[in-house]
Amino acid sequence: MSDTEDVDEPEPEQDGSQKSDNENDLEKEEPNVLTEETAGQSLSLLCKSGDGLSHAFIRADLKEKNLSDISILQGYIHLRFVDISKNRLTDLSPLNNLTHLLSVKADNNNLEKIGLQPFPFLQHASFSFNRINDTSGLEHPLLEQLNLSNNRIDSVKYLRCGLLSKLHTLEIRSNKIQSIEELNIPSLKNLYIEEEFIVIRKDYNSISNLDGISRMNQLENLSVRKNKITELTCFNEPMSELKYLDIRDNLIANIEEIGKLKDLISLQSLLIAANPVCKEEGFRMEVLMHLQSISKLNEDDVAEDEKLEALEIAKQRQLEKEKFAEYEEMENI
Incomplete structure (x- = not known):
């Protein structure tokens, strides 16, 4: 969903039988109660x-x-299975x-809270495009997939392992989140917390760091695109399962940050375009020196000869470092 400019549409011709705009607005606001007949047909x-x-x-x-x-x-x-979307x-x-209940979809409604009791068997829940303010009321022990995107959530403190011990996929795009430090769900394999809108709104996700992400050490796919991340220290701790990392459109400017990804030994695809660091000379080779496992960088395939060249440069750099260390040691004698 993206912001678009308003376009003037031609006004419909008026006739005696046509309702005024005010009458139509009032009619839209009138309660529409689900009946036995409609429920039965569904x-x-x-x-x-x-x-x-x-x-x-x-x-x-x-x-x-x-x-x-x-x-x-x-x-x-x-x-x-209940779908009450739109x-x-x-x-x-x-x-x-x-x-x-095993699955509930309630996207595109006017919900300000979820307000559901714990369901013993619920596995899939989606509440995107509502007005939900927080994540309380989610205590479903078998829940595996949860979509809370495009709401007004500013804190993830209620999303905890003790309440959601089976959750493997969390989509929480386009909210008001500034930190994920309180997010603690080790079972997560897929986390999408990026900004979806083409034009970033000032009150939407603006995460500046990924402190706490290493607790989710089963993560395989992580997207934090279009936030305000400046450094990658969070990846100094092993995340051996991570295969896909999307950190495009952030504020990473220092090429030394690339070295902090070296422990991502299973990483296959890295998307880091639209960060200031991408303009640094030798950026691509710097990435390949630290990440020998990747096969895609910014959606471009990585050729084998590139990997070999990066490996040679890395070896040469290590030799120079060792020689410098020897020289310093001799100077100190």
Whole structure:
């Protein structure tokens, strides 16, 4: 989703039967309550019920129904998959009665909080493009994938291992986060905390460092694109599983920071374009000297002869360092 300029559209012709803009606005604001008929039409996937004694529909697809009230769903206790995206919902509490839920999608609503009790079986949850202020109320022990992108979250302190011990994918793009130091989910394999908008807004993610990231030592994919990161000290500690790192569009200016990536022994793809350091002479070779494992740098393939050249330069540099150390030792005798 990106910011665009407003474009003037031609006004529709008026006639006696047409409603005024104010009337249309009022109509849009009127409550739209989910009915038995609409709920029934949304059901699919007939399966055995939880107790195995009967059959019930376990999927409800209620996307784009302009709903503001889904209270009736609390009676559909066998539902396991619920999609209520693109509505006008402000309250998800009717879902709390659905203890067999495996997946819930509530993107593009008007939620300011999640407000769900712990679901014992929930594995996938998505709440992107809402107005959610914080991450409290997420205590689902089997949750594996969570999308909180494009909200108003400014702190990740409620996202903890004790509450989300199975979580492997967290998307929290385009929020108001300035630090991930309190994020502590060692099970994470995929973390996306970049800024999605083409034009960065001043109140969106502005992370200046990645302190604490080493706690997530199972990470395989990490994207922090379009933040305010200036240094890479956080990678001095081993993150042996990291394969993909996107740190484009940050503020890394010192070529010495590249050396701090040397412990990323499994890294295959590094995206670091649009940082000041990329303008430094010998930048590409400096990266390859420290990261022999990578096959892509800024989406360009790394050739074998480049790796060999980088290896030779690294060896020569090491020899020069050793000779200098010997010379200093002799001078001190």
